[in-house]
Amino acid sequence: MRRTFLWVGIVATVVGYLIWTVSTNDNGSTPAPALVATSVAVTTTGESTPHPSTVPSTPRAKASPTPNNLPPTLLLNAGKVTRRSVITASGYGFDSFEKVRLERTVGSAKPQILVTSKTDKDGNFSGAVFKIQDVWPNGDQTVAVIGLTSGRRATAQFAVEGGMPGAAPTTYSGKPMSQVSFSGGGFHPNEPITIYFDSLNSTPIGGLRADSAGNVHVKGITVPPSAPGDHAFLLVGTQSQAPVRIPFSVLAFNPWLGLTTYTPQPEAIIGVTGHDFAPGERVVVFLDSTQGPPLANAIVNQKGEFDLKSAITIPWNRRGKLKVFAVGTVSQVVADTTLTVMPYTPTFGLTTYAGPPGTIVGLTGQGFAHAEHLTVEMVVNNHPIAFDIVTDSAGQIAHSPTIRVPDRAPAGKLPVTVVGEHSQVPASVTFAVLPLNPWISPVPAAGPAGIQIALTGGGFEPGEKVLVSVVGANGTGGAPITLAASQTGAVPRSGALPIGPNAAGKVEIQAVGTNSGVRATATYQVLRAS
Numbered sequence: 001m002r003r004t005f006l007w008v009g010i011v012a013t014v015v016g017y018l019i020w021t022v023s024t025n026d027n028g029s030t031p032a033p034a035l036v037a038t039s040v041a042v043t044t045t046g047e048s049t050p051h052p053s054t055v056p057s058t059p060r061a062k063a064s065p066t067p068n069n070l071p072p073t074l075l076l077n078a079g080k081v082t083r084r085s086v087i088t089a090s091g092y093g094f095d096s097f098e099k100v101r102l103e104r105t106v107g108s109a110k111p112q113i114l115v116t117s118k119t120d121k122d123g124n125f126s127g128a129v130f131k132i133q134d135v136w137p138n139g140d141q142t143v144a145v146i147g148l149t150s151g152r153r154a155t156a157q158f159a160v161e162g163g164m165p166g167a168a169p170t171t172y173s174g175k176p177m178s179q180v181s182f183s184g185g186g187f188h189p190n191e192p193i194t195i196y197f198d199s200l201n202s203t204p205i206g207g208l209r210a211d212s213a214g215n216v217h218v219k220g221i222t223v224p225p226s227a228p229g230d231h232a233f234l235l236v237g238t239q240s241q242a243p244v245r246i247p248f249s250v251l252a253f254n255p256w257l258g259l260t261t262y263t264p265q266p267e268a269i270i271g272v273t274g275h276d277f278a279p280g281e282r283v284v285v286f287l288d289s290t291q292g293p294p295l296a297n298a299i300v301n302q303k304g305e306f307d308l309k310s311a312i313t314i315p316w317n318r319r320g321k322l323k324v325f326a327v328g329t330v331s332q333v334v335a336d337t338t339l340t341v342m343p344y345t346p347t348f349g350l351t352t353y354a355g356p357p358g359t360i361v362g363l364t365g366q367g368f369a370h371a372e373h374l375t376v377e378m379v380v381n382n383h384p385i386a387f388d389i390v391t392d393s394a395g396q397i398a399h400s401p402t403i404r405v406p407d408r409a410p411a412g413k414l415p416v417t418v419v420g421e422h423s424q425v426p427a428s429v430t431f432a433v434l435p436l437n438p439w440i441s442p443v444p445a446a447g448p449a450g451i452q453i454a455l456t457g458g459g460f461e462p463g464e465k466v467l468v469s470v471v472g473a474n475g476t477g478g479a480p481i482t483l484a485a486s487q488t489g490a491v492p493r494s495g496a497l498p499i500g501p502n503a504a505g506k507v508e509i510q511a512v513g514t515n516s517g518v519r520a521t522a523t524y525q526v527l528r529a530s
Contacts, residue, residue, distance in 0.1 A: 070123075072152040074145045080159045083132050083166045083186055090126035091154060094119045094147040102128055105142040105155075114143065134166025134244075135183040137213045162186060165244050167216060167235050173249040174223050175304075176331055177278035180233070180248070181219040188239040189214050196234040197224050200243065210237065225278070225330055228252035253277065255335035257326055262339045264314050266422075267370050267395070272296070272311040274326050274335060276304050281330035285311050290325050290334070300328070314341055316369050316422045344369060346395075348418050348427035356434045356489060357409040357516060358461035361416075363389065365397040369422035376418045378431075380406045391420070407461065407515045411435040436461060436489070438520035440468065440511040443493055446525035450501035453524060455483065455509070457491035461516035466491055468511045474503040474526075485513070499524060 072093035081087060089102055098119045103111035114130040137160065144155045167184025174180060187193060187210040195206040195218075208218040221233070228250050235244040253276050260271035277283055277300045284294035285308065295313075298306035312324065318341050325336045344367055351362030368374065368391045376387040385406055392398040405414065410433065417428040440457040447453070455468055462485060469480035481495050491511075499507055507524040 072145070072147065072154040074143065074154040074156040076143070076156050076158055078158060080161050081132050082161055083134050083136065083164065085132050086129055087132065087158065088126075089115075089117075089128040089130070089143070089145070089156075090124070091145055092119075092122070092124040093154070094123040094125070094152055095150045096121045096123055098123070098150060099148040100125055100128075101146050101148060102130060103144050103146065104136075105144060111144070119147075132160060134168050135185055135215075136160055137185045137215045138162050139213065160185075162214070164242055165214070165235070165237060165240055167244050167246060169233065169246055169248065172247060173251055175251045175253055175276075175278070176223050176225045177280055178223050179220045179279075180223060181217075182221065182233070182235070182246070183215075183217050184235065184244065185213070185215045186240075187214040187216060187237045191237045191239040193235055193237045195221060196236070197226070198231050198234075200234060200236065223248070223250065226250045253328070253331055253333045255326070255328070255333050257324060257335045257337040259324065259337060259339055262337075263342050264339060265342050265344055265367075266314050266316045266318060268314050269310050270312040270314065270324075270339070272308045272324060272326065274298070274300070274306045277306065277326075277328045277333065277335075278331040279304055281328050283326050283328050286325040286327070287312055287314075288322050290327060294327075316372075319343060344395075344420070344423035344425045346418075346420065346423055346425055346427045348397075348416075348429055350416065350429055350431060353429070354432040354434055355405060356436050356461060357405050357407050358463060358489075359405045360402050360462070360487070361405065361431065363397055363401050363403065363418075365391075365418065365427065366395060367423075368395040368397070368420045370395050372420045372422045374418050374420050376403060376416065378403075378406070378414055378416050380409045380414070395423075405431065405433060407464075408517060409433045436513070436516055436518045438489075438511065438513060438516075438518045440466075440491070440509060440520040440522045442497070442509055442522055442524045446527055447499075448529065449499055449503040449526045452496040452498050454493050455491065455495050455497060455511070455522075456493040457483075457511060457520060458485075458489060459520070460485040460489045460491065460511075460513045460518065462487045462489050464513045464515040466511050466513055468495060468497055468509065470497065470499065470503075470507055471510045472508040474500060474505070474507040483511070499526070504528075 070093040074091045077088045101116045102114040104114055105111055115128045117125045117128040119125045140157050140159050142155055142157050146153050165186035167182050170181045189212050191210050193208050194204045196202055197205050205224055206221045208216055210216050231248050231250050233246040233248055255276045258273040264270055272285055274283055279300055279302045281300050283298050283306055285296040286294050296308050296311040298308050300306050321338055321340050323336050323338050327334050346367040348365040370393050372391050374389045378385045387403050389401045412433055414431045414433050415428055416431055417426055419426045436459055438459040440455055443454040460466055464485050466483045466485055467480040481497055483491050483495050485491050503526050509522045511520045
């Protein structure tokens, strides 16, 4: 009997609490009916059976059974609301000091978390507030409360009624030419909606159509070119005619440039990258000034970037600091950066660095201006000797040009200098002129008079002609014979030098280089007949 009276007391307390909750609101006006999941009646046996609540139950709420005496229950202070209004939730039937979470059920999608709260020692909570968002459609909405420790759950419903339409963007700030998406509700079913920026008198920037529930979802509306600052999107339904103003902050561009090198040489090709320009706009690139025709152009990608692999060729006649400019043709923003043009650094070389006068020397080199004329100069016996050659399209000495060490160049160091018509940076190497040491030898070295002998020798200027004759008392007075030195200055065994029939003793033979002027002598020994 005592247990029966105890249960009756508990039920009376609960019913009194519910009636107090329903009859109280913030403004003192007639309250909206509170939402109750279930109520319980106590039987004489102490078992509880559910029956319809005597408390107003519009809209209805549902509860999950729990092992406790009080089932988890969710109460809302309003059954019908419009967008942007606020609902206050309370409930009981949860564990003491338990965190609870309110969620909005969105079909098969992931529930939308609205607010979290915490129960008191008796498992009750109150004052959990959430706002009706612009994007929620008209009609019934289901809210659930879940005990995060106990797992207990209760649901309640309320209805969103048509009122002023509303919408929300994916972002409230962005740069011109970026894209924004919108979701909203409260429009007339299937009505066309026009999107403006800043003013209804401006040209529409987009359009869409509400669905059968008056909801809207649109992607990829482009922010028009605008000055940085506060602006707004305006959504107007052709039937509802209630403009929805969505504040939007236009951010400033802060473009910057990058170069593949900041210390190029003249005629170098420079790549340019740009960042933080308007997506989709054309950017034009200038060198040293934004006046005149651009040197290159590019289309900016959706990340606000561009990449020009070969944007600029540095002029051959520029040195020192130069600026690179990039101008957005839609955003009109300008970015610049500075590079420093370094001088040419040519290198010059020879295929051989030592040899006698007459030596043929090959020339090598690179780092000159492209296709420029080069002057190669040597000074021999105070007389300058110059040669002209041309570089290829890469600034290299091509086609293996050669020079010849001048005849009768004195032995010692011979500077060889090259300078380009455009590069104007001299490059120099030293050639060692070796002295000539000519010699001649008769073949045979001894024999009878009245015969012709051959000769061999060396140490003459490479490739020169050598005049050989008999001189002195045994000279015949005949014309000298001519021999040829090889490219190494050697005279191979050749010729037919006549020895006079009356010659006796030692016959002196002389060889003279026709280019170098060097002389060599030898003797032929005349043997008496036995």
